[in-house]
Amino acid sequence: MIANLPPVLVVDDEKNMRLSLSTALQDERYPVKSVESAEEALELLEREKFFMVITDGRLGGMSGYELLERIKKSWPDTPVLMLTAYATPQLAKQAILAGAIDYLSKPFEPEELLHAVARCAERYQLLLENSRLRKRTQEANEVSQIIGESPRIVEMRHLITTVGQSHATVLILGESGTGKELVAGALHSCSARREKPYVRINCAAIPEALLESELFGHEKGAFTGAMRQKLGRVEEADAGTIFLDEIGDMSRPLQAKLLRFLEDGSFTRVGGNEELRVDVRLIAATNRDIVLAIREHQFREDLFHRLNVVQFNPPPLRERGPDIILLAEYFLRGFSSAMNKGVRKISTAARQKLLSHNWPGNVRELRNVIERAVILENSGEIQARNLPDFGVDARLHKGELPTIAGGQSLDELVGDFERNLILQTLEQNLHNLTKTAEQLKLSRHALRYRMHRLNMQTVTEGDDESPHTAGKEIHPC
Numbered sequence: 001m002i003a004n005l006p007p008v009l010v011v012d013d014e015k016n017m018r019l020s021l022s023t024a025l026q027d028e029r030y031p032v033k034s035v036e037s038a039e040e041a042l043e044l045l046e047r048e049k050f051f052m053v054i055t056d057g058r059l060g061g062m063s064g065y066e067l068l069e070r071i072k073k074s075w076p077d078t079p080v081l082m083l084t085a086y087a088t089p090q091l092a093k094q095a096i097l098a099g100a101i102d103y104l105s106k107p108f109e110p111e112e113l114l115h116a117v118a119r120c121a122e123r124y125q126l127l128l129e130n131s132r133l134r135k136r137t138q139e140a141n142e143v144s145q146i147i148g149e150s151p152r153i154v155e156m157r158h159l160i161t162t163v164g165q166s167h168a169t170v171l172i173l174g175e176s177g178t179g180k181e182l183v184a185g186a187l188h189s190c191s192a193r194r195e196k197p198y199v200r201i202n203c204a205a206i207p208e209a210l211l212e213s214e215l216f217g218h219e220k221g222a223f224t225g226a227m228r229q230k231l232g233r234v235e236e237a238d239a240g241t242i243f244l245d246e247i248g249d250m251s252r253p254l255q256a257k258l259l260r261f262l263e264d265g266s267f268t269r270v271g272g273n274e275e276l277r278v279d280v281r282l283i284a285a286t287n288r289d290i291v292l293a294i295r296e297h298q299f300r301e302d303l304f305h306r307l308n309v310v311q312f313n314p315p316p317l318r319e320r321g322p323d324i325i326l327l328a329e330y331f332l333r334g335f336s337s338a339m340n341k342g343v344r345k346i347s348t349a350a351r352q353k354l355l356s357h358n359w360p361g362n363v364r365e366l367r368n369v370i371e372r373a374v375i376l377e378n379s380g381e382i383q384a385r386n387l388p389d390f391g392v393d394a395r396l397h398k399g400e401l402p403t404i405a406g407g408q409s410l411d412e413l414v415g416d417f418e419r420n421l422i423l424q425t426l427e428q429n430l431h432n433l434t435k436t437a438e439q440l441k442l443s444r445h446a447l448r449y450r451m452h453r454l455n456m457q458t459v460t461e462g463d464d465e466s467p468h469t470a471g472k473e474i475h476p477c
């Protein structure tokens with residue numbers, strides 16, 4: 001028996017039949033309510049929830065068939081089991097055509113009844129589970145889950161709510177870990193398709209030979225190992241959204257098929273001849289340099305234009321300034337409560353360290369760094385020593401010219417360079433401001449002013465973990 005199952009509604013004008021049905025069901029611990037007419041049943045359905053209705057076809061006033069019609073209209077998710085007289089197979093067929101889940105010809109064995117009811121109970125539980133899951137994925141994909149107040153993120157959130165409502169194909173370009181998948185999910189959640197399936201395929205994770213059949217399905221015997229027909233993910237996504245992640249890794253022949261699919265939603269399964277059609281909204285993403293891929297003939301230019309109806313470019317984390325801290329605090333809240341730890345804050349020195357790193361792995365890297373720090377932290381505040389040694393990363397990038405991706409201006413690039421240089425010097429001098437200023441041949445005031453301008457927080461001399469002094473007046477020299 002399934003817990004918290006609402007009752008079965010039994011509708012029969014014969015008292016004995018009502019009684020024996022109720023007893024058979026109650027013996028199996030199904031909650032039951034019974035009424036003698038369709039009119040009473042409709043009244044009750046208005047007020048209460050039932051997981052199924054069992055009705056006789058012939059009732060005193062309104063017939064069971066009419067009741068079935070009304071239920072299909074007003075409560076389409078409530079299955080109806082029709083009881084028909086043995087002599088009326090035609091009516092039984094009609095009932096199925098009108099949407100009854102099943103019928104039982106009288107007289108029937110209790111097992112037949114219980115079998116039909118058990119199927120409906122399972123179906124009810126599945127529906128419930130499905131809607132719970134859908135709700136959870138939707139919540140995880142809400143646009144409000146995209147954290148950040150930097151202008152490009154605010155604008156991106158705004159664009160997601162506008163574009164989400166359209167049917168437009170979307171291309172999301174950005175470095176690894178910048179939140180492309182998050183954007184795709186939020187677009188689906190903002191659309192009228194939000195209650196429909198959201199199917200995600202990672203084109204890089206599926207071997208090239210299998211990707212076509214994964215996308216468009218295959219017929220039985222289409223290739224060795226195709227033992228039976230398989231529906232494509234595009235069919236699964238019908239009326240919903242399909243997200244093709246890492247589309248830059250798709251082979252050229254499959255790109256041609258995708259192009260055709262994008263034109264009018266038509267496709268054929270591998271090894272099939274029938275042209276099928278679905279209504280699917282497509283969102284694609286890649287972290288590859290798509291222009292370079294087109295130039296090198298790895299990506300079809302016509303497909304790029306077809307995908308590129310609306311383009312999103314989640315910026316690299318290093319270009320989001322103080323959002324780094326907002327995100328760190330957001331992840332901190334999540335991990336701290338998941339791990340049941342009382343880490344609530346991030347120390348000033350740790351903040352500075354976070355702000356000065358250049359985050360090649362973007363938000364994903366930050367998320368991992370905070371997770372690690374929460375595991376290691378024993379106090380109520382993340383300390384700089386529990387963050388990784390970003391110096392290793394800085395050394396890895398030492399001597400490299402910054403890449404001019406994502407449309408950074410010269411000022412921004414110089415800012416990044418200046419920030420990294422100051423941080424390295426601070427670390428060498430154990431965050432002693434006077435020594436750092438001396439090494440950089442600046443006055444202490446000038447150093448503090450620059451740090452303030454670069455969104456770096458200043459700490460008190462020589463004290464790695466002391467409260468920050470930002471907020472005090474800072475004068476340029």
Ligand SMILES: Nc1ncnc2c1ncn2[C@@H]1O[C@H](COP(=O)(O)OP(=O)(O)OP(=O)(O)O)[C@@H](O)[C@H]1O
Nearest residue numbers: 145146147175176177178179180181182287363364
């Ligand atoms: N603005 C944001 N707010 C909150 N969480 C974010 C944000 N951006 C990214 N994340 C989180 O960072 C992680 C990486 O994001 P996501 O998987 O969307 O990146 P991606 O661009 O698809 O990366 P890849 O190219 O490697 O697939 C996820 O856990 C995601 O939830």
Ligand SMILES: [Mg+2]
Nearest residue numbers: 177180181245
């Ligand atoms: Mg991704």
